[in-house]
Amino acid sequence: MIERRSRLARVVQVEIPVLAIVLFALAPYAWMVITSFKPNEEIAQWPVAYWPSEGTLQHYRDLLARTTFAGNLLNSFIVAVGAVTVGLLVSVPAAYAFSRFRFRGRRFLMVQFLVVNMFPIVLIIIPLFVLMRALGLLDTFLGVIAGHSTFAIPFSIWMMTSYMNAIPPELDEAAIMDGASRLQTIRLVILPIVMPGIVTTGIYIFVTSWNEYLFAMMLSGQNVRTVTVALQLFIGEFTVQWGLLTAGGTLVAIPVTILFLLVQRRLVGGLTAGAVKS
């Protein structure tokens, strides 16, 4: 706002409240990371020791050496890359159609892609399990990726359409005038310009797929189990070993936090367009 607050007023009315909110946002995360470096005796200590007297990497070593966690990380990575690939491959052409053509059913179809994105997950997940079982796709990468494409495709269609709408149609027309075919125009004009949009959309699909839990739990078994499912199973398997769990949580959370911070600014436009699930 326009008027200037005095320095003291700014500290009291703005900076201290902001600090409180930031602490609220970060505290649970920080507590998880701190716990993961504590030796077991201190984790079980009461009253709680807030800072480890001696940091240890033991939980991380145990996690990677004695559990399936490393394999689960790889599975999550494969599934997420698969979801990004499927999502982008089918939605970039679709977004091009929505952005560059005015055809019968355009509005109807766009709205449908929005509506399916809002369906409750339970509406889709129950029959998808039955379907995958009938097709023999339970516990395969293809099955989990198919599950994740239920949210990856509608989201990326909406994001990519808005990115393509931002490119002036005059650019396409100029290319056509110069004798380029439609596919050449797409390859040489459109794709290079929307590349940042494609990267943002791809990263967001990656993060969402990496974080996803319900589809992964329903559709995967031992062979393709992802990290989120594995972490949840640790709770039952070991009589809640908080050191292992928090170490695993930290390893899973840090890469996506970084990726998410990278793209979030460019997502804001898509947020209110309803495309971004959160």
Added chain:
Amino acid sequence: MTSLVTAGARSRALMTPYAFLLPALVVTAAVILVPVLQTAWMSLHDFVLFRPKDVPFIGFGNFQRMWNDEVFWISLGHSFLWIALVVGFQFLLGLGAALLLNESFWWRGIARSLIIVPWALPSVIIGLMWTWMYDFNVGVINDGLLRLGLISEPVAWLAHPDTAFYAVILALIWQGFPFFAVVVLAGLQTIPAELYEAAEIDGASRFQKLVYVTLPSISEVIATALLLRTIWVANSLDVILVMTGGGPGYATHTLPLYAFLKAYSGMEFGYGAALALVLTALLLVVVFIYVRRVARELSR
């Protein structure tokens, strides 16, 4: 001959957009449309997974059963309370955060980035970290409240029917308030400075500027965000599933969670499908309002 060629070319040109759409439509039909139709079919049958050969058609039997199912009504009630509290507090906290982050101070950029961290995290980890903090024996929340003298003995937050629901709600508020902060902040940045200058010339106080300038300017953004958030929160079940699994008893059952548990643990896919359909039907009203707002901008 030439007219034939042009007719062919024209119809090909007409088909072009559909050709570009084809892959997306085929995949979406396979992973969404077919399952939804199957849900409708299952809801009319007594479909239990371990009895795949014997799936009798029972008409609206599943829906009748729901009407007499006490757990359905408990879950439905929880769902309404859940949406109201989670969305309400996420919004208030997000609005407050956005207004503060719109002020200028030297570390504003960092604060704006850090505040969205909860949003980036997987729900399993959110459930995990909060379960750990709520721990009865060595949880940091009991420890802090004891030190502050707010409670006299440790509380089993997630095991007690009176507190479990609200404990999960707090975790969800934490997860979702950054969404509102980011969206509202983006809206605040579009308000022209002239409006504030004019209000100041008219002698408006800071509070009056908030009520008469800021809030009306971002009311559209807020309405869209509230609708969207209501839909996501109504559908969300993963954090509850991780933290309490719906318990103790039915204390943290919501409608989507009940549908999921019926299918996943109970193997009663027919009944689970019927519950999912009822949830969808209830949500359709909100989805309809939301989609109409967005579609208005599509007509261009």
